[in-house]
Amino acid sequence: MENYVKQFRWSIVKILSNLSVAITLLSIILLLSLLGTIIEQDKDISFYQNTYSQQIFIPELLIWKIIILLGLNHVYSNTSFFLLLIILAISLITCTFSNQIPIFKISKTWSLVKTSKNDINLNFNSKLHYYTFQHYEYSYSYKGLIGRLAPMIVHASIVLILSGSMVGYSQGFMAQEFIPKGEFFHIQNTVNIGPLSYIPQNFNGKINNFFIEYNQNKISQYFSNISLLNDSNMILIKQSIFVNKPLAHQNITIYQTDWSLLGLRVQSSTQKTLQLFLQKINNKDIWITTIRNPTNNQEEFSLLISDLTGNIFLYNKYNKSIKYINLNMLGQLINQFTINHPIAYYNRIFKVVNLMTSTGLQIKSDPGTFLVYTGFFLLIISSICSYLSYCQVWIYRHKQYTQYKGITNRAIIYFDKEYKQIIKAL
Structure with missing residues (x-):
């Protein structure tokens, strides 16, 4: 029974760590995200009935019924969508620990000696920057080990992005407010709110001024001067905002959206x-x-x-x-x-x-933003690392002849020239 459980666990690990499974999950998530972008989200049923009233396949079957049935009217808050994100994250983590980390350890183990005093006397050009290891007549050299880290960094970045999205949904909220100039306001008209969200009760704001800049009788930009106050009516921050320049304070961001x-x-x-x-x-x-x-x-x-x-x-x-x-x-x-x-x-x-006048504000809190930004930053780092070629050279010195072998994971033409330089130097 114990062996059966171990085999079952190992089979689950093999399935989750399979690259094809991760790509399939990612493709489904991308498809759902595309549908969520095309189809308007979180509208009333009457909106979908009026907008998507065409019949397809079966005369009695309407598009809006399919949208409601499949939950495409609230894709990003759908339970199945979050299950896909969780499974994809587990798949990437499993692949990292079961495949990528062992490969990296093996690659590192083959080149234990990295200091110049332990390098073999192969007369390599210093510009080649190869680390070498020698055991009697056998020699091994490599460079670009950091390129082996790229897949693990990619997996970590995607996991962070998925985690940030889920944290933002579960703990974030968004409110839309129209506030007259000179009036105080609180967070009241919430549009989206996560199941674990907390709306601060000590949040208090005031619209000091609202004005519009015109360019040849056309609106160039509109501004709101906002003050945020604490429970004692002391000003915490005062700032003028406009489109693309919000006010950020602690975990709350206030955007300029409209006016009336x-x-x-x-x-x-x-x-x-x-x-x-x-x-x-x-x-x-x-x-x-x-x-x-x-x-x-x-x-x-x-x-x-x-x-x-x-x-x-x-x-x-x-x-x-x-x-x-x-x-x-x-x-x-x-x-x-x-x-x-x-x-x-x-x-x-x-x-x-x-x-x-009144100004239209969007008040938003997204605790997962830092995780998402960190994930995209790591994704950029992994893209840079992925361009670094991992090159390996084996040399066997016999009394009568010498054998050479070299491989690389990319930039084959460049490695071919470098490989010939190594042979020439020897």
Whole structure:
């Protein structure tokens, strides 16, 4: 029974350490990742019903049903996807300990002597940089042993990347927030949250300012000046962020994603300030508000805004443009404007004071980022190491003749020239 268990364990190890198994697992993971990129993730069922309503194979079978059935609507959080990642990591670790490390040890054992005093007198050119070992008439030389480390570094890097992905999913979270300028905010609207995630309760932020830079009436960049505070309202960090320049503090990163207009602040002739809600039109960057006189239905007009340059367009109730004013030149234009086109709000003249803006932020925590970055760094190192050729030369000196043999794992043409130099030197 014990021998049977050992054989079963060894057969499992042989399967997991097989390169073909690892390549197959990696191909399946790549295919699922590709489908997860093509198919929109984590949407409502109605979205998939409307988007993927074509029938395939069987008339009654719809594409959206296949997507839901196979879990392709949430590929990266699917249990089967994580099982594939775990099995691939185990396969790489098994291959490293059962194949790569023994090969490296054998390669190292063959060249125990590395100091110049133990080198054989073969008159090698110093530029060849071969380590040598001699036993009577037998000689052995090698170089590029570090190239043997490349497969192990590749395996370690992939394991780190997979581990970082799983840690990020299980312990990370992402939230989307729209915060008015000048207001405080907390993490509330979480979009994705892992089963082991912890959202810090002492997180407190404030939008000090929000503004947009324009280039020829087109948006060049938009900025949010943010302060993060502790429980005692002491500022921990203050920074202006924009697209591609987030704010990073401890394990939380805040990205600039969007912006919007909330409303207008208007002031009447009695200096009373009112706030008017702005409604976005058809997902376009155009906002509108309508002002009506409840005692006179004929006194109705709309204010339309498309950006933060200060241009405000006025339309009557027949959707005909009356005029536009610029908020930045309001002090110069308001008297002339109100004389020619009186604006009645409850039969009172008013002026626009300022625009109420809000900034769209993505708040993200991913504890696995360091592991992923470390994995990719090791992957770069392994790529460099893989270009180093591992070369071996055997020499047998007989009284009447000398035999030579040399092999390399890559760069055969270069090694052939080097091999001829060695023979010539001897």
